[in-house]
Amino acid sequence: MEKMMGATVGEETFAALLGSIGFGIERREEGAFSISVPSFRLDVSEFMDIVEEVARLYGYERIPPKIPVGMLRVAPFDSSLKKRRRIKEFFVSAGFFEVMNFAFFSKRDLQNHSIKESDGRYLAVSILNPVSRELELMRTFLLPGLLKNVSYNLNRGVRNLRIFEIGKVFTRGTDGSPEERYHIAFLLTGKEREYFWREEIRDYDFFDLKGVAEAFSEKFLIDISFVRGREPFLLEGTTTDLFLGGQKIGSMGEVKGETLERYGIEQKVFACEMDLQRVLSEMAFYGTFQEIPRFPPVVRDFSFYVDEDVPVELVREKIRSISPLIKSVGIFDVYKKEKRSVSFRVVFQSLEGTLTEERISELQASIIQELVKIEGVNLRT
Structure with a gap:
């Protein structure tokens, strides 16, 4: 005692x-x-x-106080955990709410997303003693849980949502053994903000979703490229695959109406899911300081006819690759009539001196020369 x-x-x-x-x-x-x-x-x-x-x-x-004696050890530095925390901070600062779902789902969720047996996500790890039929499999992707979150909130009158989740998914490796990987998924639905009497508030669209993905890429210095893709549960024409270092890391787009109906959702949902494990390996923990340019930028606009089967992102990336003096390439107009016209705004800038008109003309000529080599791209005159 x-x-x-x-x-x-x-x-x-x-x-x-x-x-x-x-x-x-x-x-x-x-x-x-x-x-x-x-x-x-x-x-x-x-x-x-x-x-x-x-x-x-x-x-x-x-009773005399006594300080316990023991060995204090510094926990090892977990860079992955710190990076995930920074990613969460980014999404929260962008107006998203974090959700945390159970790591289980059912075969019905696979069917709801039209996942076929040939798809790697169909090979889910089964639980020996599931609590219910709804929790019989370990999830292979995060989107089903987020759609259930949307359905739950809609049934309680919350129609405008920006939510994200970072969690583990479970797939089968080449030898059939289970593998765990971190994924991140986020979605937008409803209107961008609550009603305001002075103006009509617009609904979220695909470009809001893509804007978040681009901001994510820029924030963490990750060179993510966007290429037209296909997913069984995303609407064709909006489905975009995300590539990092030549490897596909995810997809985004508008969720198909038939998938939404199976969850009782009657409004548009725009969703994105990425393999976070690959992102973390490329993500810089600390950013690098860039010197503030002392010389003025030069802005030039270009307009091209781009066929519908030619991804605009391909044209944009081609422009960026022409010269290191090209600091940014943006799209400021898309016009469709007989042909699709796309206008690009290109910013030229040098850290070593003011760009001369002659140098700018050479860069303009190089851009036009390289782009017309792409089949389905023509200069608009």
Whole structure:
């Protein structure tokens, strides 16, 4: 008892203190007592409770304080955890709410997303003793959980949502054994903000979603490229595959109406999911300082006819690759009539000096010369 309590209490004092609150004390031998607990003290069930009673009656102030002695070890630096925290901070600062779902789903979720047996996501890890049929498989992607979050909120009157989740997915490796990987998924639905009497608030669209993905890429210095793709649960024409270092890391687009109907959702949803493991390996933990340019930028606009089957992102990336003096390439107009016309705004800038008109003309000529080599791209005159 003295070791637990941290103070020495004599046997007589010990017996007197417990006897004063109705405990029965019977000495058995030297240093040993038989204690009977009053029937109304239901809170006393073990020896530690007796020690607590004695300490309380003896007086906590009479027990000398002692600092515990032990070895303190610094936890190893987990860069992956810190990077995930920074990503969460980015999404929260962008107006998103984080959700945390169970890592289980059902075969119905695979069917709801039209996942075929040939798809790697169909080969889910089964649970031997599932709580219910709805939780019989380990999830292979995060989107089903987020759509359930949307359905839950819509049923309670919350129609404007920006939510994200970072969590593990479970797939089968080449040898059939389960593998765990971190994914990130985020979605937009409803209107960009609450109603305001002075103006009509617009609905979210695909470009809001793509804007978040681009901001994510720029924030963490990750060179993500966007290429037209296909997903069984995303609307054709909006489906975009995300590539990093030549490897596909995810997809984004507008969720198909038939998929939304299966979750009881009656408004448009724009979603993106990425393999976070690949992103973390390329993500810089600390950014690098770039010198503020001392020389003015030069802006030039270009307009091209671009066939529908030619991805605009391909044209944009081609322009960026022509010269290191090209600092940014943006799209400021798309016009469709007989042909699709796309207008690009290109910013030229040098850190070493002011660009001359002659140098700008050479760069303009190079851009036009390289782009007309792409089949389906012609200069608009």
